[in-house]
Amino acid sequence: MENRIATEIAGLKLANPTMLAAGILGYTGLSMKSVIEAGAGAVVTKTMGLEPRTGYPNPTVVQTNCGLLNAMGLPNPGIRHFKEELNKLKNTRAPTILSIYGSSPEEFANVAEIAVNIGADALELNVSCPHVKKAGAEIGCDPLLLAEIVKEVKKRVDIPVIVKLTPNVANIGEIAKSAEEAGADAITAVNTVKAMAIEIETCRPILANKFGGLSGPAIKPIAVRCVYDVYRSVNVPVIGCGGITSWQDAVEFMLAGASAVQIGTAVAFKGVGVFNSVAKGIQDYLERKGFKNVKELVGLAHKF
Numbered sequence: 423m424e425n426r427i428a429t430e431i432a433g434l435k436l437a438n439p440t441m442l443a444a445g446i447l448g449y450t451g452l453s454m455k456s457v458i459e460a461g462a463g464a465v466v467t468k469t470m471g472l473e474p475r476t477g478y479p480n481p482t483v484v485q486t487n488c489g490l491l492n493a494m495g496l497p498n499p500g501i502r503h504f505k506e507e508l509n510k511l512k513n514t515r516a517p518t519i520l521s522i523y524g525s526s527p528e529e530f531a532n533v534a535e536i537a538v539n540i541g542a543d544a545l546e547l548n549v550s551c552p553h554v555k556k557a558g559a560e561i562g563c564d565p566l567l568l569a570e571i572v573k574e575v576k577k578r579v580d581i582p583v584i585v586k587l588t589p590n591v592a593n594i595g596e597i598a599k600s601a602e603e604a605g606a607d608a609i610t611a612v613n614t615v616k617a618m619a620i621e622i623e624t625c626r627p628i629l630a631n632k633f634g635g636l637s638g639p640a641i642k643p644i645a646v647r648c649v650y651d652v653y654r655s656v657n658v659p660v661i662g663c664g665g666i667t668s669w670q671d672a673v674e675f676m677l678a679g680a681s682a683v684q685i686g687t688a689v690a691f692k693g694v695g696v697f698n699s700v701a702k703g704i705q706d707y708l709e710r711k712g713f714k715n716v717k718e719l720v721g722l723a724h725k726f
């Protein structure tokens with residue numbers, strides 16, 4: 423069978439356009455290895471910062487009837503301690519994208535430099551976490567600060583730099599443009615949608631942090647619209663993320679303008695087999711519709 427799903431994004435070669443989204447199974451080398459062996463085209467790690475961080479107290483995750491609501495607070499061992507985990511991914515066939523955060527352009531650039539030294543193939547800048555003050559969506563809502571961060575990181579590293587955006591803004595295209603002009607090599611759209619849940623017997627917000635980020639199928643139409651907007655605004659590749667559970671969802675994101683897709687919550691509900699089933703479904707769709715390569719799908723919905 424002719425391989426129609428192998429692709430390339432910002433110089434990264436992918437066996438197929440599926441990726442593990444940040445924060446789901448991206449804590450250890452072995453868990454990411456299992457995702458690659460299950461068929462993912464690339465993996466994104468849990469977001470790492472300069473120093474270890476414990477995250478928020480429990481409860482940090484709530485299952486709602488339309489998706490997962492989380493406010494983990496970016497728990498991570500600190501980027502230096504992640505070297506050992508990345509070593510376990512050497513000689514795997516899929517690129518490892520290290521997700522990073524910082525509280526200033528300088529800190530972002532310092533973390534980025536360490537990420538390169540410990541073996542990252544590319545970086546994803548998390549400027550979009552909806553529940554972490556001074557390091558998350560506050561940056562992703564401010565095009566000038568975002569541009570400063572991207573410029574500082576690009577000065578210090580020469581691997582691809584992907585910027586992951588928040589959907590919680592009025593004009594995501596404008597933010598994406600600002601990241602592109604500052605040198606971003608690709609844009610991931612999107613992180614979770616800011617949300618909350620309240621327990622009616624105790625009358626209290628359920629998450630310890632009160633607010634969190636909604637993920638899963640509930641946010642898919644929001645994410646598709648964001649990808650569509652970003653694709654119209656920039657010339658760098660867009661990576662779609664938000665509520666993808668099937669190959670049909672992945673194709674929809676590609677028609678909106680995504681060159682690849684990230685899968686998060688569906689891995690928690692369906693297991694790692696989701697990567698192979700999405701990749702195979704895209705391959706079959708391309709054959710049935712007579713497309714020679716997955717790249718031919720990207721942005722087709724913009725013709726109408």
Ligand SMILES: Cc1cc2nc3c(=O)[nH]c(=O)nc-3n(C[C@H](O)[C@H](O)[C@H](O)COP(=O)(O)O)c2cc1C
Pocket residue numbers: 443444445446468469483490492494496521548586612613614636637638639641663664665666684685686687688
């Ligand atoms: C439990 C959990 C932890 C997450 N941690 C991170 C993270 O560390 N960094 C990040 O950029 N996104 C993080 N995300 C967001 C996901 O990467 C993704 O953008 C979002 O969940 C939407 O995709 P999905 O609907 O496929 O899950 C997390 C999501 C969940 C559910």
